[in-house]
Amino acid sequence: MARSSDRPTRERRERRFALVLFLPAFLVLAIGTTVPLFYLLWASLWRIDLSMPWLSGFAGLENYAKMAADPRFWNSLGLTVIYTGSTVVFQVVIGLGLALLVLRIPRGQAALRIAAIMPIVLAPVVVGMFWRTLVLPPDYGLLDLVTQALGLGSHNWLGDPQLALVSVITIHTWQWTPFSFLVILASLAALPPDVFEAARIDRANAWRRFIHITLPMIRPAIAIIVIMRMMVALSAFAAIFAATGGGPGTATEILNLYAYRTSFTDLNLGYGAALAVVLLAITLLVSFLMFRLRRAA
Amino acid sequence: MSRRALRALLLLAGASVLLAVWAFPILWGLLTSLKTERDVLAYPPKLIFEPTLANYREVLFGSASILPNLWSSLVVTGITTILTMLLAVPAAYALARLDLPGKRSGGFYVLATQMLPPVGLIIPYFLVLQRVGWLDTYQGMIAIYLTFSLPFAIWLMVSYLEDVPREMEEAALLDRAGRIRTLLYVILPQVRGGIAVTTIFVFLNAWNEFLFAVVLGGNRVRTVNVAMFNFISVEQTLWARLAAAAMIAMAPVIILGLLAQRHIVKGLTVGAVKGGGRR
Structure with a gap:
């Protein structure tokens, strides 16, 4: 012993x-x-302005008070909501649709999977540049070639404020839909086949089969995708930065970019820090809510 | 039968459109990189043209060569990857297998550090590195890169280490092999594949990083992503050359991505599965 x-x-x-x-x-x-x-x-409680260093000093909550009255901040907050919400919804809906489609293809799944991996492994900054120089420029960009061929005319995809927002949302969706597609495809492929057989024998139609059987079974996968993609979209930076730099004007300046521009273009690091704190608070709040929702489900 | 064939055809057509949407911009970039600048601007676009490697030659050996930038990227990414793995594997082993005090909160802490938005951290990083004179240095950049690669690497390694059968470890310990030797000679060989995959992902993430590189780098340490970005703002019109540079910068991640393709889903969702506390 x-x-x-x-x-x-x-x-x-x-x-x-x-x-x-x-x-x-x-x-x-x-x-x-x-x-x-x-x-x-x-x-975030200090005035740190590298372009006017003599003004630096303790500011208390001044930066936050300034923010409340700053229309550019509210604009960026609104854009963050639009950008995050729309990219996440598009990624899930398109990714789900594609996965259901591809699951029925007897051959060529491997090729599709490889094609889907391409955008995921690319650097977002390279993706942003690609779209800016090859897809979106007026007249000889890929997209304009298509719209002109279809008789829809030429558009300034990154120069027009509204189109620019649509463009950066499209770029993000293009790059990351493959991710949700792959995750959903993997979880669909892991479902037991007899579930579908039983439903087919019951003559349940395709739509009802999807709503009552498939969707509930892949709900955990979708929850993961929504949580992860929201986090990423909230701090999306490089692709927008490369494609529009937040512009034209502030048309694509989500909160993340506003914090960056304030800090490193205007060199106002104190105010930039306060903006970053707000972004941080939003990120934490969203992750907390999402995890609670997921646990409750 | 014919209706079935039609449906199959439609499905295939849908799938090909998809394939095109994802693959086309990259293929288009490849084509562009092989054109002369004049052919790039031709309308309608030339699909048949005389391919040239002049853009690659110019980008690699010309006046604005990206070779120094490729070197910067390689040094930052390579050293970051090695250090990350050296720190992450032992930590993951402690989390996955050993009686680590405060194990649960330790694991949660690692996960939580991953959720901080980079823009929030870049301001303190900039101020601190500026104060200690580490802006635009390899050591400064690598130190910062560790902070975002570590959490990810630890969690991915935990998921692989948890799959190693416990008996192997116990048998080795009964043989009085000692803890360090057990880890080195019994456990690690079992997770060779996991280590390889994790290394690839850490490398990919670091190679693709842009925000920290553009703020904390400079003339001495300028990664290839930053160099390309400067290209675009300075030389708006040399798109064939930019495409060639992009192809060179993309080559390593595409190769690594293809090598790790089966593990991409796992690599991208790691942490989320555990973090939810459902499993």
Whole structure:
């Protein structure tokens, strides 16, 4: 019975070993994310204007008060809601439609899967540039070639404020719909085939089969997609930055881009930090609500 | 029968349209990169033209060569990937297998750090790196890159380590193999595939990063993404050349993406499954 006596020390040794393995990564994350987070909160209470450094000083809640009366902030907030909401809905609806379609194709699924991976692995900044230089420019862009051939005329896809918003939403949807498509396809393929057989024998029509059987079974996958894609859309940056830079004017300037432009174009880091804090609060709130909804479902 | 054939045909047509929508811009980019600047602007667009490698030559060896930028990207991404894996694998092992004190909250903490919007962190990063003089340096950039690759790598590795049968570990321990040797010689060989996939994803993420690179980099450390972006704002019209640069910059991620294609879904949803606390 020597074992029982050395057991506590063994356990303690294992714990110590676990800590030694975990601590380096933990420290990097604590120093690299948590400390900066508090620094951000602190910076949002200061006037830090690199173009007018002599004005710097403690400002209290001044940045936040300024924000409440800043029409550009409210505009960016509205655009964030539109951008996030529409891209997520499009990704899920189109991705689901495609997955249902592709599931019925006996051959060529592998080729489609490879095509779907392409946009996902590309850098968003490259995707933004691609669309800006090859797809969207008036007259010789791909899209204009199509619309002109169809007799719909030429459009300034990135120069017209409303079209520009549609364009950046389209770019995001183009790049990330393959993701929801792949996830939904994988979860559809994992469903037991006898479920469908039973329903088919019951002569349930296709639509009802989808609503009552398929959809409830893939709901967890859809919930994951919605949560993840909302997080990403809220902090989307590089593709919009490359395609429009937030413009024309502020037509595509979601909150994320406004925070960036304020900080690194206008060099007003204090106000930029306050904007970033609001974005952070929205992100946390959304993730909290989504996870609660998911748990309740 | 004929109605069935028609339906199959329609499905196939739908699928091909899809394929085209996703693949076409990239193929179009490839075509553009092989054209002369004059052919790019031709209307109607030329599908048959004399291909030229002049754009690639210019982009690689010309006056505005992107070779230094490719080197910057490679150094930042490569070292970030190595350091990330060295930190992530042990941490993931502790989370997945060992009696780590505060295990649940530790895991949740790692996940939560991943949810912070990058724009929120870039301001403190900029201010701190500026103060310590690490703006536009490799060490500054790599330190920051670690913060976004680590959480992801840890969670992906946890999911692979959890699949290793516990008996293997226990048997090794009974043989008095010692904890470190068990990890190195028994556990790690079991998750070789997982390590490879995780390494690929960490590399992909770091290679594609733009926001931190554009703010924290500069003349010395300018990644290829940033260089291309500058290209567009300076030389608006040289699109064939830009396309060639984009093709070169995209090549590694496309190759790695194809290598890891079976694992893409898992790689992209990791954390979400656990984070919901449902499974």
